Amino acid sequence: MTVPAGSQAVDRAAALLAIIVESGEPRTFTSLVDELGLAKSTTSRLLHALERNRLVRRDRAGLFRPGPLFAVYAAQHDTSQDLLDVAQATLDEIGERTGETVNLAVPRGEEVVQVAQVDASYLLGVTNWLDVSVPPHCSALGKIFYAYQAMSLPDELSVPPSGRSMSRRELEADLAETVRRGWALTWEEFEEGLVAVAAPVRTRDGSVVAAVSVSCPTTRITKADAARLGEQLTSETLAISRQLGYRSGKAKP
Template identity: 50%
Template sequence: MATPSPRDQEAQPLTTTGTQSIDRAAELLSRVVLADEPPGFGDLVNETGLAKSTASRLLLALERHRLVHRDDSGGYAAGPLFALYASRREPLDELVQLAQPTLEKISAATGETVNLAVVRGNAVVQIAQVDSTFLLATTNWVDVDVPPHCSALGKVFFAAGVLPLPVEPMQRRTPHTITSIAALQRQLERINAQGYAEALGELEIGLDAVAAPVLGRDSTVVAAVGVSGPSGRINNQLPQLGSLLTSHTEALSGVLGYRKRKDVAV
């Protein structure tokens, strides 16, 4: 009988045992990568319920392939293969990839244009968009230069202190545009209190927007997600949109490694 070629062997379906091993190794890797602190061997055994011999065998395999490594204290951390992969990628590509499901969920819930923005220098750059499902909708804002003080996304970054306040005189785009630092600062205080920003006819008459911050592992605002559309659809549901956005951006922040600090009783 002829010996199957390597290609034929690869084409053969995985056995149940093989699939189970992959699932278990993937669970171990996920727990290591998503952990706030490098978990020890005992932590991983307890969290997964795997037998010690099984966990040890799988972790050794992950180490051989540079997917995990053990630090000086014995904890497991993401291996050098992740660093190599990250070094070859544009960081914003990773952010867009991680944020895309959130943008699509917000789009499905609202039907409006949804954008993801970051700060570059002293400018706010929109790096991803999900288009509105309505015929009457906003434009494609990706890479469009918008004065930050006229936009909900820009106000998020001003409120977080990651974008320096503009210098007066500030450009007036419509009669509703905020053009004084004092007025802008009062609005930024409200934004920090309610957790989201609004821009109501400040860039263009009839165009409203709401935006909320996305936090990274170090608790700084790394991005903002906004919804924009005609005033007739946006203005009468601002609190609902604000609540929807903050709920989704908090979840996205968690994906990026942000963890809320628990209040400590005094």
Template identity: 45%
Template sequence: MASQPSGGTRAVDRAAALIDLVIRAGSPLSFTDLCDDSGLARSTTSRLLTALERTGLVEREVDGRYVGGELFALYAALHDPWPQVARIARPVLEAVGEQCGETVHLGVARADTVVHIAQVESTYLLSARDWNQVDAPAHCSSLGKVLYAFGCLPLPPDSLERPTDRTLDRSQLLAELDEVRRRRWAYTADELEIGLSGLAAPVEGLDDTVIAALGVSGPTARLQQERRAVGEMLVQQARRLTGLLRTSPLAGPGAA
């Protein structure tokens, strides 16, 4: 039979239960919420919350409700570095936008998808949309092709979704990935949507492993004729970003 917790251990268990309630909540919790949900006396809850505030494990907002403390924010910054990567990359994205005028993106692999972590808008009235909330098939995206080519994403299954009749099948995609590795930039034309094209180049970390893809998207009518020049420009700017990331201690997997 398990022994009953001592007084000190019981206090730790109760404090941990309060932290668990705060961190798992979808919104800040009031003192009353925490008392009710934990089943603790108000005096006990108050005493424990004061100690948790003092140690940075919870934090009280202006209206008195409780959220996770600064230690959780620090942990997130250290172990989820992509916001820091996006901050460092901003000048490079802006430089790319100034050179080509198109929408500029920075994407990373998460599971089997591409996640956009930064974007600079196009200077054209006719331009690509905001990609931050778009869930596009990776094989239809220039960012995805780069991340496939350099091993950041697992290769897609045999049967691929075909949004347009220009979408590559798996054998065509695999052949194109060899070309992406050779020239170090990827191109898509009308593969996700007719009239939409994109280009991207790999961004590396400290150990020469690709950690992200820098790309642009815009109308096929503009990008098709300039794809080689834009692709080579992206390679240069991606190398510049690689250099910036290698000097940052929070720049992401393989970059520190």
């Protein structure tokens, strides 16, 4: 089927806008020409059209950045809702497959902010983690953010309700293991009898912007089960990451 000229122009402009928005840094005109493989004249016309509509802007150095329309949108909307819109179907699938509690969280300064939960299918013992403040170092979600440098490690580690304190050296070793295998684990570190596994969600440049966890009691899981769950969860969060523009091999350490 032949694509109409107008549709082709829209597709090209959309591809150009996606590159600029998803890049981790401002883009030069030459880099945009090279990446899209379009003629310089065509790229120039598309950029002018995007500028006129406030979708891109040129800074003082002549580099292209996302335009002011994105700032307007960000000011008027909760961007965590956008992430949830992308992730919800996967969260539901994980919940249906495991039967356990599933949470989506994002880093905010020194805090882990829970933005969504899919409740376990078990009627008893379901905790609403959206209302619970958990020290990040004894949270599988927090370990993901620490391990992939989405949050900075605190100078001091608080003692969780379980009373099981962890030294900074022990935590750093745990975080290194998290990066090696691609998922985080907490085993009765926050609360006795509670296990959680988490995996990262990435954007186009490989940065970790969110994490998904599955939590359950020790009575329903073994450490071998947790390892299998971690591997499965990593594949499932990769599906979310791909919707955000991430491609394997671009992950930041």
